[in-house]
Amino acid sequence: MSKHWTERLFVDRPSIFRSRLEAQLEEAEGEVEGLTHILSEHGVADGGTVLDLACGIGRHSVAFAERGFSVVGVDISPDYIARAEALADERGVRGSVEFLVGDMRLVAEQLEEREGVFDASLSLFTSLGYWDEDADREILGQLSHLAAPDGVLVIDIANRDWILRNFQARDFGNVGDDLLQMMERRLDLEESRMHNVWRYYMSRGRDLEHMETFEMNHRVYSLHELKALVESSGWRYQTCYGGFGMEPFTMDSRRIVLVAKRL
Secondary structure (H helix, E strand, O other): OOOOHHHHHHHHOHHHHHHHHHHOOOHHHHHHHHHHHHHHHOOOOOOOEEEEEOOOOOHHHHHHHHOOOEEEEEEOOHHHHHHHHHHHHHHOOHHHEEEEEOOHHHHHHHOHHHOOOEEEEEEOOOOOOOOOHHHHHHHHHHHHHHEEEEEEEEEEEEEHHHHHHOOOOEEEEEEOOOEEEEEEEEEEOOOOEEEEEEEEEEEEOOEEEEEEEEEEEEEOEOHHHHHHHHHOOOEEEEEEEOOOOOOEOOOOOOEEEEEEEEO
Protein backbone atom coordinates (compact mmCIF):
# COMPACT_ATOMS: atom_id res chain seq x y z
CA MET A 1 0.00 0.00 0.00
CA SER A 2 1.44 3.36 -1.00
CA LYS A 3 2.23 5.91 1.66
CA HIS A 4 -0.05 8.87 2.29
CA TRP A 5 1.31 12.10 0.87
CA THR A 6 1.87 13.51 4.36
CA GLU A 7 4.43 10.77 5.04
CA ARG A 8 6.14 11.26 1.71
CA LEU A 9 6.40 15.02 2.12
CA PHE A 10 6.98 15.50 5.84
CA VAL A 11 8.76 12.27 6.82
CA ASP A 12 10.54 10.82 3.78
CA ARG A 13 11.65 14.11 2.19
CA PRO A 14 11.28 16.69 4.97
CA SER A 15 13.98 19.08 3.73
CA ILE A 16 11.87 20.16 0.76
CA PHE A 17 8.96 21.63 2.71
CA ARG A 18 11.20 22.57 5.62
CA SER A 19 12.78 25.20 3.36
CA ARG A 20 9.42 26.96 3.24
CA LEU A 21 8.98 26.77 7.00
CA GLU A 22 12.45 28.18 7.58
CA ALA A 23 11.71 31.04 5.16
CA GLN A 24 8.63 31.94 7.23
CA LEU A 25 10.32 31.70 10.62
CA GLU A 26 10.33 35.44 11.26
CA GLU A 27 6.64 35.75 10.34
CA ALA A 28 5.73 33.57 13.30
CA GLU A 29 6.71 36.34 15.73
CA GLY A 30 3.95 38.65 14.51
CA GLU A 31 1.48 35.78 14.18
CA VAL A 32 2.02 34.69 17.77
CA GLU A 33 1.70 38.29 18.93
CA GLY A 34 -1.77 38.32 17.36
CA LEU A 35 -2.62 34.85 18.63
CA THR A 36 -1.68 35.91 22.17
CA HIS A 37 -4.23 38.73 21.96
CA ILE A 38 -6.85 36.32 20.62
CA LEU A 39 -6.26 33.88 23.47
CA SER A 40 -6.38 36.67 26.04
CA GLU A 41 -9.65 37.95 24.55
CA HIS A 42 -11.15 34.50 25.05
CA GLY A 43 -9.96 33.90 28.57
CA VAL A 44 -6.52 32.27 28.31
CA ALA A 45 -4.24 33.83 30.88
CA ASP A 46 -0.57 34.59 30.32
CA GLY A 47 1.52 31.55 31.15
CA GLY A 48 -1.23 29.10 30.16
CA THR A 49 -0.64 25.66 28.66
CA VAL A 50 -0.68 25.47 24.86
CA LEU A 51 -0.88 22.47 22.52
CA ASP A 52 0.51 23.23 19.06
CA LEU A 53 -0.71 20.45 16.76
CA ALA A 54 1.28 19.85 13.56
CA CYS A 55 3.86 22.25 14.96
CA GLY A 56 6.38 21.83 12.13
CA ILE A 57 9.78 23.22 13.05
CA GLY A 58 8.34 24.84 16.18
CA ARG A 59 8.24 28.41 14.95
CA HIS A 60 4.97 29.20 16.79
CA SER A 61 5.65 26.91 19.77
CA VAL A 62 8.96 28.61 20.53
CA ALA A 63 7.48 32.09 20.17
CA PHE A 64 4.74 31.17 22.66
CA ALA A 65 7.35 29.80 25.07
CA GLU A 66 9.25 33.09 24.80
CA ARG A 67 6.08 34.82 26.00
CA GLY A 68 5.87 32.67 29.12
CA PHE A 69 3.48 29.95 27.98
CA SER A 70 4.05 26.25 28.68
CA VAL A 71 3.93 24.53 25.29
CA VAL A 72 3.69 21.03 23.85
CA GLY A 73 4.33 20.74 20.10
CA VAL A 74 3.43 17.58 18.17
CA ASP A 75 4.39 16.79 14.58
CA ILE A 76 4.65 13.69 12.39
CA SER A 77 8.12 14.61 11.14
CA PRO A 78 11.13 13.54 13.22
CA ASP A 79 13.24 15.98 11.19
CA TYR A 80 10.98 18.93 12.02
CA ILE A 81 10.86 17.98 15.70
CA ALA A 82 14.67 17.83 15.83
CA ARG A 83 14.82 21.31 14.29
CA ALA A 84 12.18 22.57 16.73
CA GLU A 85 14.21 21.34 19.69
CA ALA A 86 17.31 23.02 18.30
CA LEU A 87 15.36 26.26 17.81
CA ALA A 88 14.14 26.13 21.41
CA ASP A 89 17.73 25.67 22.55
CA GLU A 90 18.88 28.61 20.40
CA ARG A 91 16.18 30.85 21.90
CA GLY A 92 16.79 29.70 25.49
CA VAL A 93 13.29 28.32 26.14
CA ARG A 94 13.94 24.56 26.07
CA GLY A 95 12.58 24.24 29.60
CA SER A 96 9.22 25.74 28.62
CA VAL A 97 8.44 23.69 25.52
CA GLU A 98 8.26 19.95 24.85
CA PHE A 99 8.28 18.50 21.35
CA LEU A 100 6.93 15.06 20.44
CA VAL A 101 6.90 13.05 17.23
CA GLY A 102 3.34 11.86 16.62
CA ASP A 103 0.43 11.46 14.23
CA MET A 104 -2.25 14.07 14.92
CA ARG A 105 -4.92 11.39 14.49
CA LEU A 106 -3.58 9.71 17.65
CA VAL A 107 -2.84 12.81 19.71
CA ALA A 108 -5.18 11.93 22.60
CA GLU A 109 -3.54 8.52 22.95
CA GLN A 110 -0.08 10.04 22.91
CA LEU A 111 -1.03 12.66 25.51
CA GLU A 112 -3.49 10.56 27.53
CA GLU A 113 -1.84 11.54 30.82
CA ARG A 114 -2.61 15.20 30.06
CA GLU A 115 -6.34 14.96 29.45
CA GLY A 116 -8.06 18.16 30.55
CA VAL A 117 -4.79 20.09 30.79
CA PHE A 118 -4.47 22.43 27.81
CA ASP A 119 -5.78 25.98 28.08
CA ALA A 120 -5.36 26.46 24.33
CA SER A 121 -5.17 24.03 21.41
CA LEU A 122 -3.89 25.33 18.08
CA SER A 123 -4.18 24.01 14.53
CA LEU A 124 -2.31 26.51 12.37
CA PHE A 125 -1.16 26.90 8.77
CA THR A 126 -3.95 24.80 7.18
CA SER A 127 -3.09 21.62 9.05
CA LEU A 128 -6.61 20.16 8.91
CA GLY A 129 -8.08 18.46 5.86
CA TYR A 130 -5.13 16.18 5.14
CA TRP A 131 -7.35 13.07 5.20
CA ASP A 132 -11.13 13.54 5.21
CA GLU A 133 -13.90 15.21 7.19
CA ASP A 134 -14.36 12.23 9.50
CA ALA A 135 -10.67 12.29 10.38
CA ASP A 136 -10.85 16.03 11.08
CA ARG A 137 -13.87 15.51 13.33
CA GLU A 138 -12.00 12.80 15.24
CA ILE A 139 -8.91 15.00 15.63
CA LEU A 140 -10.95 17.92 16.94
CA GLY A 141 -12.81 15.58 19.30
CA GLN A 142 -9.51 14.38 20.71
CA LEU A 143 -8.43 17.98 21.24
CA SER A 144 -11.64 18.64 23.20
CA HIS A 145 -10.73 15.78 25.59
CA LEU A 146 -7.27 17.22 26.08
CA ALA A 147 -8.58 20.74 26.67
CA ALA A 148 -8.96 22.21 30.14
CA PRO A 149 -12.46 23.27 31.25
CA ASP A 150 -13.32 26.32 29.16
CA GLY A 151 -10.22 25.62 27.05
CA VAL A 152 -9.89 27.48 23.77
CA LEU A 153 -9.40 26.11 20.26
CA VAL A 154 -7.92 28.24 17.45
CA ILE A 155 -7.94 26.97 13.87
CA ASP A 156 -6.08 28.89 11.17
CA ILE A 157 -6.97 27.52 7.75
CA ALA A 158 -7.30 28.64 4.13
CA ASN A 159 -10.73 30.05 3.28
CA ARG A 160 -12.43 28.03 0.51
CA ASP A 161 -14.51 31.05 -0.54
CA TRP A 162 -11.37 33.13 -1.06
CA ILE A 163 -9.81 30.28 -3.05
CA LEU A 164 -12.82 30.18 -5.38
CA ARG A 165 -12.81 33.94 -5.91
CA ASN A 166 -9.05 34.06 -6.54
CA PHE A 167 -8.36 30.67 -8.08
CA GLN A 168 -5.01 30.18 -9.81
CA ALA A 169 -4.52 26.91 -11.66
CA ARG A 170 -0.76 27.51 -11.85
CA ASP A 171 1.68 29.48 -9.79
CA PHE A 172 5.36 29.57 -8.89
CA GLY A 173 7.65 31.20 -6.39
CA ASN A 174 11.04 31.07 -4.72
CA VAL A 175 11.52 29.22 -1.46
CA GLY A 176 14.64 30.69 0.09
CA ASP A 177 17.44 31.75 -2.24
CA ASP A 178 17.93 28.79 -4.55
CA LEU A 179 14.77 26.65 -4.51
CA LEU A 180 11.92 27.26 -6.98
CA GLN A 181 8.46 25.83 -6.38
CA MET A 182 6.03 25.38 -9.28
CA MET A 183 2.43 24.60 -8.33
CA GLU A 184 -0.51 23.20 -10.27
CA ARG A 185 -3.97 23.17 -8.67
CA ARG A 186 -7.35 21.61 -9.38
CA LEU A 187 -10.35 22.09 -7.10
CA ASP A 188 -12.84 19.22 -6.99
CA LEU A 189 -16.10 21.09 -6.42
CA GLU A 190 -18.10 17.94 -5.63
CA GLU A 191 -15.80 16.85 -2.81
CA SER A 192 -14.34 20.27 -1.92
CA ARG A 193 -10.81 18.90 -2.21
CA MET A 194 -7.83 20.76 -3.56
CA HIS A 195 -5.55 18.61 -5.71
CA ASN A 196 -1.99 19.92 -5.96
CA VAL A 197 1.13 19.01 -7.86
CA TRP A 198 4.24 20.69 -6.43
CA ARG A 199 7.46 20.55 -8.41
CA TYR A 200 10.71 21.73 -6.86
CA TYR A 201 13.78 22.89 -8.80
CA MET A 202 17.19 23.93 -7.53
CA SER A 203 18.93 26.85 -9.20
CA ARG A 204 22.28 25.78 -10.69
CA GLY A 205 23.66 28.91 -12.26
CA ARG A 206 21.46 29.60 -15.29
CA ASP A 207 19.91 26.11 -15.15
CA LEU A 208 17.25 24.46 -13.00
CA GLU A 209 17.71 20.97 -11.60
CA HIS A 210 14.51 19.06 -10.79
CA MET A 211 14.60 17.95 -7.16
CA GLU A 212 11.22 16.43 -6.36
CA THR A 213 7.54 16.27 -7.37
CA PHE A 214 4.76 15.79 -4.84
CA GLU A 215 1.10 15.11 -5.54
CA MET A 216 -1.31 15.77 -2.70
CA ASN A 217 -4.90 16.66 -1.97
CA HIS A 218 -6.72 18.03 1.04
CA ARG A 219 -10.19 19.11 2.12
CA VAL A 220 -10.84 22.84 1.95
CA TYR A 221 -13.52 24.46 4.13
CA SER A 222 -15.84 27.42 4.03
CA LEU A 223 -16.58 29.05 7.37
CA HIS A 224 -20.04 27.50 7.77
CA GLU A 225 -18.59 24.02 7.10
CA LEU A 226 -15.75 24.46 9.57
CA LYS A 227 -18.15 25.87 12.18
CA ALA A 228 -20.42 22.82 11.83
CA LEU A 229 -17.44 20.48 12.06
CA VAL A 230 -16.16 22.15 15.23
CA GLU A 231 -19.59 22.12 16.86
CA SER A 232 -19.95 18.38 16.18
CA SER A 233 -16.58 17.69 17.87
CA GLY A 234 -17.09 18.82 21.47
CA TRP A 235 -16.54 22.55 20.96
CA ARG A 236 -18.73 25.65 21.18
CA TYR A 237 -18.14 28.14 18.37
CA GLN A 238 -17.21 31.63 19.55
CA THR A 239 -16.22 33.77 16.58
CA CYS A 240 -14.09 34.00 13.47
CA TYR A 241 -11.47 36.53 12.40
CA GLY A 242 -9.99 37.25 9.01
CA GLY A 243 -6.45 37.09 10.37
CA PHE A 244 -4.31 37.08 13.48
CA GLY A 245 -4.85 40.83 13.87
CA MET A 246 -8.49 40.06 14.81
CA GLU A 247 -9.76 41.84 11.72
CA PRO A 248 -13.39 41.09 10.79
CA PHE A 249 -13.96 38.00 8.66
CA THR A 250 -15.42 38.73 5.20
CA MET A 251 -15.82 36.92 1.89
CA ASP A 252 -12.51 38.48 0.88
CA SER A 253 -10.59 37.06 3.87
CA ARG A 254 -7.82 34.76 2.73
CA ARG A 255 -7.71 32.95 6.07
CA ILE A 256 -10.26 31.59 8.51
CA VAL A 257 -9.12 32.10 12.10
CA LEU A 258 -11.85 30.33 14.04
CA VAL A 259 -12.15 30.40 17.81
CA ALA A 260 -14.12 27.89 19.87
CA LYS A 261 -14.37 26.81 23.51
CA ARG A 262 -14.69 23.37 25.00
CA LEU A 263 -18.25 22.32 25.78
